[in-house]
Amino acid sequence: MSNPVLVEVLRGGHVESRHRGAVAVFDADGKAMLEIGDTQRPVFPRSAVKSIQALPFVETGAADAYGFGDRELALACASHNGEVGHVELARAMLAKAGLDVEALECGAHWPSYQKATIELARSGGTANALHNNCSGKHTGFLCACCHGGIEHRGYVRADHAYQEMLRGALEDVTGAAHNADNRGTDGCSIPTYAVPLRNLARGFARMATGVGLGQERAKAATRLFAACMAEPFYVGGTDRFDTRLMNVAKGRVFTKVGAEGVFCAAVPELGLGIALKCDDGASRAAEVTVAAVIARLLKGDALADEIAEFTRPRLTNWNGIEVGGLRPAGELA
């Protein structure tokens, strides 16, 4: 079965490229509100489930023990730009647990945000693991290990005690099996498990509402979502989609990108969770898709019009001339 075209890329009025994909919108009880394409095919959610992976960091009391607030919680759920604000906050969090950059096992890369790379190079610096877009998530893992007296070395391995806790949280929230059969390795070396979009969508409805989760888990999920929506810069950074959209939505929408064209999102006031993947892995199309879905769910609300702006990004060239743009297609048009 071939998923439908969700997004078209235009140049000079002609469709230049096309992105296919699938979308699931579910409530916390498992009722489908919208399904486009194959929502049963397992997909690796990658970084889109970082908020679920941050649950034990809050539930174990680690976040409170170290005195962390919204910014730190948001950074634990982030795919960040590696800007100074992200790097210094991750460094400060590690220091609270008596650790430093050497404890991070995510690997180093230059900041995802080119301006941050240029500033770092100009200042004579070089990339380390703090600049890795996943360093906040890994910092949360490390803080939880230290607080819980769990040996942190090797924390990225699938058989490590902390990864087992994360696997349990992912299974609990999504209701899908997570094991060696559906396991891959993520860019930051931790396991990622392929599960159906419908399970992810229901899971994000549960995260947003607490329905179907234990009391402590529901409280932790609410705190993490609230933190991300209150401090969107720490979830992404300058010019990042999640940051821009959550800034506009002012606490009413949660979104989180994952590599290879994935988004998980929620509209808490509607009790709905959203999960989608562009077949080809393109972030640009996943962004347009998630915005189109949210704008549709909020139809009639002034916020829907603001979010609809994200469904029509303009493409400009190196002289700033508008040469085309993206638009939702098919059922999302």
Place this chain on the structure above:
Amino acid sequence: MSNPVLVEVLRGGHVESRHRGAVAVFDADGKAMLEIGDTQRPVFPRSAVKSIQALPFVETGAADAYGFGDRELALACASHNGEVGHVELARAMLAKAGLDVEALECGAHWPSYQKATIELARSGGTANALHNNCSGKHTGFLCACCHGGIEHRGYVRADHAYQEMLRGALEDVTGAAHNADNRGTDGCSIPTYAVPLRNLARGFARMATGVGLGQERAKAATRLFAACMAEPFYVGGTDRFDTRLMNVAKGRVFTKVGAEGVFCAAVPELGLGIALKCDDGASRAAEVTVAAVIARLLKGDALADEIAEFTRPRLTNWNGIEVGGLRPAGELA
């Protein structure tokens, strides 16, 4: 009609993403040797036709008048990394025509190659139009204008005399109409025209063989292809697909990437031209596809095995761990 899946992206043994597209392989007489998907749908070839756009630079005598050799001709056909070698050669070419960076109308961007960006920033430099991946092509345009006594200002505009010459060359080589109806604006501000893959494939067979071209045009095409195959670094740069593949092929294969998942290529000894586009615009999939097609065309030759290596790129994460890879799918598997 939906084009077939040409490339799969794997993670942990599972297919994570899929790329669809179309492929045309034609000889210079217009005989189809291979067609996959819709090869009649017009596509913007973008930078994949830079060698055709470099024809007047040679035909007018400009390249010879300024004493340019293989490197300069290759750079005129390039989408380069903005490495020091590319930037300094473009600067030297402009100087021969009495011009400098100010004459370039392509716009500025930081080098496509991250290491070059970091080096430039570390040295206290900043990006200018010479770093633009298209600066070599634009330099060729400018040199031809100066040599021919054509006012160069505004040379990027569709109605400029030199763009009219380029449009004529594109129509002649591809046999497809190029006009306002199928025109878009490229990233570097010049026009790009959407034409069917089959026309592009036949056009590249003509470029490789001279069949169907006038004598001067055939000579210029042969010189440009020979220059690119002799100096692959100047067509792309460190780690670039075209550079790596042409280095391996040692003068037997010409390839050129275009933005949004396009390749135009040729195997001169077989008299065949190749054109392809991944529907979603992904370069990673277009690279695997063009390598798979060339390996198939050369089947039984030792070079086919070397080129087959390009069809299975490994994906490693930030710790250097292999986490997956790409592979040809469907008819190309």
